[in-house]
Amino acid sequence: ARFPAAAKKSVPPFLHPITPLSRLESHYRFTKMSWGTELWDQYEKLLQNADLGHEFVKRVENFVKERIDIETDYAKKLRKLSRNFKSKERDAKLLIMKAFNVVVDETDSLAGQRELVAENMQSRVKDQLKHLGRELVNERKKATTEGTKQLGVLQNSLEALERTKKSYERACKEAETAQGLYEKADADLSLSRAQVEKTHQAFRQKKQMEDEATGGYSLQLQQTNKCQNDHYHQHMPAVLNLLQQTEEKRITRLSDHLATYSDVEHQVQGNVTACLKNMTESTRAVDYKADVKVVIDELKTGYKPPGDIEFDTYKSGAKTKKAKKALPKAKKEEKEDFSHLPPAKRKKKLQEKVRELDEKVSKEMQEKNAMEKMMEVYQKNPALGDSAIVSQELAERTRILDGLNREKYKFETWLAALENKEAPPPPKKLSADPLPGGGASPLPNRASRVSQVSQVSQAQPQANPPPAAPPPAAPAAETEIVDSENEFKSDDDEFPEEKDTAMGRCRALYDFPGTNPGELAMKADEMLDLMQNDDNGWIRVRRGNAEGYVPLSYVEMLC
Numbered sequence: 034a035r036f037p038a039a040a041k042k043s044v045p046p047f048l049h050p051i052t053p054l055s056r057l058e059s060h061y062r063f064t065k066m067s068w069g070t071e072l073w074d075q076y077e078k079l080l081q082n083a084d085l086g087h088e089f090v091k092r093v094e095n096f097v098k099e100r101i102d103i104e105t106d107y108a109k110k111l112r113k114l115s116r117n118f119k120s121k122e123r124d125a126k127l128l129i130m131k132a133f134n135v136v137v138d139e140t141d142s143l144a145g146q147r148e149l150v151a152e153n154m155q156s157r158v159k160d161q162l163k164h165l166g167r168e169l170v171n172e173r174k175k176a177t178t179e180g181t182k183q184l185g186v187l188q189n190s191l192e193a194l195e196r197t198k199k200s201y202e203r204a205c206k207e208a209e210t211a212q213g214l215y216e217k218a219d220a221d222l223s224l225s226r227a228q229v230e231k232t233h234q235a236f237r238q239k240k241q242m243e244d245e246a247t248g249g250y251s252l253q254l255q256q257t258n259k260c261q262n263d264h265y266h267q268h269m270p271a272v273l274n275l276l277q278q279t280e281e282k283r284i285t286r287l288s289d290h291l292a293t294y295s296d297v298e299h300q301v302q303g304n305v306t307a308c309l310k311n312m313t314e315s316t317r318a319v320d321y322k323a324d325v326k327v328v329i330d331e332l333k334t335g336y337k338p339p340g341d342i343e344f345d346t347y348k349s350g351a352k353t354k355k356a357k358k359a360l361p362k363a364k365k366e367e368k369e370d371f372s373h374l375p376p377a378k379r380k381k382k383l384q385e386k387v388r389e390l391d392e393k394v395s396k397e398m399q400e401k402n403a404m405e406k407m408m409e410v411y412q413k414n415p416a417l418g419d420s421a422i423v424s425q426e427l428a429e430r431t432r433i434l435d436g437l438n439r440e441k442y443k444f445e446t447w448l449a450a451l452e453n454k455e456a457p458p459p460p461k462k463l464s465a466d467p468l469p470g471g472g473a474s475p476l477p478n479r480a481s482r483v484s485q486v487s488q489v490s491q492a493q494p495q496a497n498p499p500p501a502a503p504p505p506a507a508p509a510a511e512t513e514i515v516d517s518e519n520e521f522k523s524d525d526d527e528f529p530e531e532k533d534t535a536m537g538r539c540r541a542l543y544d545f546p547g548t549n550p551g552e553l554a555m556k557a558d559e560m561l562d563l564m565q566n567d568d569n570g571w572i573r574v575r576r577g578n579a580e581g582y583v584p585l586s587y588v589e590m591l592c
Contacts, residue, residue, distance in 0.1 A: 068277040069270025076180055076269065079276050083173045086283045087166060093287060094162040097154055097294065104151035111144035126331070127324045135315035139308040146301045146308070153297040158290050165286050172279040176272050183268040190260040197246070197253040204239070204246035211239035335376030370447045383448040390441040397434045404430060417581060418551040431463045438463075535562035535575065539588040553581025561588065 072079060115137050125131045215236040218229045371379040404427045411420035438460035449456045539561050547554030553574060555561065564580060565573035571582045 067270070068273040072273060073265055073269065076184075076273065079273060080173070080177060080180075083169070083176070083276055083279060086280060087169045087173065090162060090166045090169060090283060090287065093291070094159060094166065097159045097162060101151045101154050101159060104147050104154070108144045108147035108151065111140055111147065115141035115144065126327050128319045129321075129324055132315040132319050136312050139312050142308045143305060146304050150297055150301055153300070154294065157297060158294050161286075161290055161293075165283070165290070169279060169283055172275065172282075176275045176279065179275070180269065180272040183264055183272060186268075187260055187264045190257045194250075194253050194257040197250045201243075201246040201250035204243040208236070208239040208243035211236040330377075330381070333375075333377040335378070335380070370444075376451065380448070380451055383444055383451065386444045387441060387448060390437060390444065394434065394437045394441060397430065397437060401427065401430050401434060414580070416579075435460075435463050535564060536566060537563040538591045539563050539572075539574065540591055541583075541587060542589055543587050545583050545587050547581060547583070551582055553579060553583055555583055555587075563590070 068075075068079065118137050119141075120130065120134050120137070125134060211232075215229075215232045218224055218232040221229075367373055371382040374382060404423055407418075408420045408423040408427060411418045411423060442457065442460050446456045541555045541557050541559040541561065544557050545552075545555050553576065555574075555576070559576070561574040561576050561583075563572060564575050570585050572585050572588070573580060573582050574588070
């Protein structure tokens with residue numbers, strides 16, 4: 034041969050497959066039992082598993098939702114039941130009626146517990162499950178996007194490899210054909226040297242194209258192997274482990290929410306048990322003897338049963354006498370001493386009246402003692418208030434107390450006569466002699482004093498009162514003199530001396546001008562000593578040597 038034969042084709046070193054990551058390295062790259070290594074070829078199945086997990090979360094959420102609807106409906110029906118059977122007479126006299134009222138009230142409380150269960154399940158379980166479902170959807174979408182991207186990269190690389198492989202095979206085939214033509218022409222002695230050279234030139238061109246295709250194919254094969262290696266050992270395991278983390282989160286969170294589902298029910302069991310215990314205790318406390326006695330006391334008249342009816346001898350022409358009725362007719366006209374009632378009911382009414390007047394006398398006496406203490410404080414410290422006004426009010430209070438004592442004595446006398454007992458001694462007069470000039474009290478009437486106080490308070494500027502519940506408008510000193518119903522307590526520590534120990538500490542929330550007698554001006558954030566805590570919305574405080582009244586809503590109690 035005039036030209037050397039073509040060398041045998043050999044596989045270049047760079048065409049050998051790339052060694053993948055070792056199994057040990059891959060095992061420790063991800064967690065044990067990693068989806069990225071164990072399920073590297075189950076990407077589609079894992080996506081289906083994620084969809085099933087999300088559907089299961091929705092199923093649990095629907096279960097909790099229906100349970101909430103049941104609890105809400107049950108609570109509504111219990112509320113309606115207790116409302117329909119709640120007694121309008123709250124002061125039931127029979128124990129069995131009181132027990133039934135307790136059962137009705139506790140049933141209403143049970144309704145409240147069911148509402149609490151529904152609310153907690155809504156906020157602590159259902160809402161959380163809904164949030165979990167959204168998280169799972171987002172993470173599944175993220176994993177799907179990344180997985181689709183990595184699959185696309187691998188698919189593109191494989192398609193490129195397939196194209197270069199086909200080009201390589203085509204080039205090899207053409208080179209092989211050109212080589213055959215050249216060898217045939219070289220062996221044919223009838224052909225001229227120019228013709229042989231032409232076939233040789235075509236062969237060399239095809240050989241060069243084969244070499245280029247071989248290089249391109251080998252380079253693409255190397256890139257594809259690297260891409261495939263990265264795909265199955267790095268990129269896709271990361272996607273699969275993301276799906277695994279999502280699954281782990283779903284299972285863990287679902288477990289926690291289902292535990293919360295039972296905890297919500299468990300948390301109300303104490304209150305439910307207390308309601309049932311109150312029902313049981315109230316019903317066990319029913320005494321039929323006491324209820325029977327209540328009926329006797331309510332209906333007993335005190336009349337004696339009628340005696341025997343005498344034999345009425347018949348007389349010709351005489352009218353037969355009608356038998357007397359067993360019970361006398363009740364008188365329609367009501368009297369002050371209740372004499373229109375049967376003896377037993379009259380006695381009960383008189384006793385109730387005496388108790389009522391006794392409570393009023395006790396209350397008036399407490400207020401009188403409180404005024405005496407207040408006047409004593411004002412006399413020692415005139416800056417706190419005018420003792421003359423308190424003295425006039427005290428005289429009025431004493432006259433009211435004398436009237437109540439006389440009224441009480443009157444009913445006690447009637448009760449003693451009904452019980453055949455000795456009448457009590459008449460009460461001692463507490464008030465002084467009537468004032469000269471007809472005995473009219475110089476103290477202005479209550480309405481005029483309230484009007485004057487209201488005018489003063491309206492002219493007084495507000496001191497940044499709380500928006501929801503502003504303090505009372507009337508000044509403390511004047512208000513306590515005007516209001517004779519809820520003024521003072523009779524305890525010995527109601528009006529302590531100036532140097533008494535403080536009850537506690539408080540801080541001013543707003544500025545208070547303290548323009549009226551007995552009030553103490555203060556500034557916001559000022560620290561004060563609490564000397565007296567009143568139920569009428571005013572307290573007495575001390576700052577240094579100064580004392581006075583301020584609105585309770587203007588301060589914050591510290592200790």
